[in-house]
Amino acid sequence: MYKTFNPAEIQHSVLHKLMLGAIAPRPIAFASTIDSEGRPNLSPFSFFNAFGVNPSTIIFSPSRRGRDNTTKDTFENIKQVPEVVINAVTYSMVEQVSLASTEFPKGVNEFEKSGFTAIASEMVRPPRVAESPVQWECRVRQVIETGSGGGAANLVICEVLLVHISEDVLNAEGLIDSRRIDLVGRMGGDFYVRANGSSLFEVEKPLTKPAIGIDALPVHLKNSPVLSGNELGKLGSSETIPSREEIEEAAHIPGVKEIIDNQILTLEAKLEMLHKLIRRQLALGLKKEALAMGYLL
DSSP states (O other), X not given: OOOOOOGGGSOHHHHHHHHHXXXXXXXXXXXXEEOTTOOEEEEEESSEEEEEETTEEEEEOOOOOTTTOOOOHHHHHHHHSOEEEEEOOBGGGHHHHHHHTSOOOTTOOHHHHHTOOEEOOSSSSSOEEXXXXXXXXXXXXXXXXXXXXXXXXXXXXXXEEEEXXXXXXXXXXXXXXXXXXXXXXXXXXXXXXXXXXXXXXXXXXXXXXXXXXXXXXXXXXXXXXXXXXXXXXXXXXXXXXXXXXXHHHHTTSTTHXXXXXXXXXXXXXXXXXHHHHXXXXXXXXXXXXXXXXXXXX
């Protein structure tokens, strides 16, 4: 059962909460800007992402306020000085970032209010946040106002001029190590998510490699009450159907022969036990062996 909503028939505030709850986790753009008088502003925005590298394109949205249809200082500053530094947000700074989102009066320095250290940028006028491990100096290429009512988005399309990255979050190849950077993202309401520890997992990207697909799996695997969609996805991402030799080798995996040779178990019971062994092999990262087991019965 689904509960269906028509955006044209519900309050904007309700739709906003639904979007924040379902389109998540969202990365956070901790944006520093300045006005024409050189006064800095610092504020987080989770309507944000990267959209291309040629040219380098980052977009975030300081949307119009839903309650009174006013615009935010960040948006006004960008119209005066079309430059911004987008600072990454990590777990160690999230409480300060939240504090910076307070709607202080115009002209108040959020760097000072939230306790962050402002350091000079090299190619743009807004300062960077020293506590952030990644800082993107950007030129604003275009601003698209999607509407004039409360809650309307203001798409700030940025081109990256320079990026500064702390060596503390780089791996041996000079790339960002997801296990070191400890990023956070926004969920709905007051909830955040921390990309660290057991929350991190890897899924191999097929990209240009062939994949047999779930539809090519034996019927008993596709209809398995034991294997999850994720597990079937792993099996379906295999590049080829197992060879006869691979299937014969799978018969010697501990526990498999006992299932096949059992004269008391029904076929349904054997399949259930076999699927549990396949699940175990997948958990151990032995995808090729797990797939071959699926072709034994």
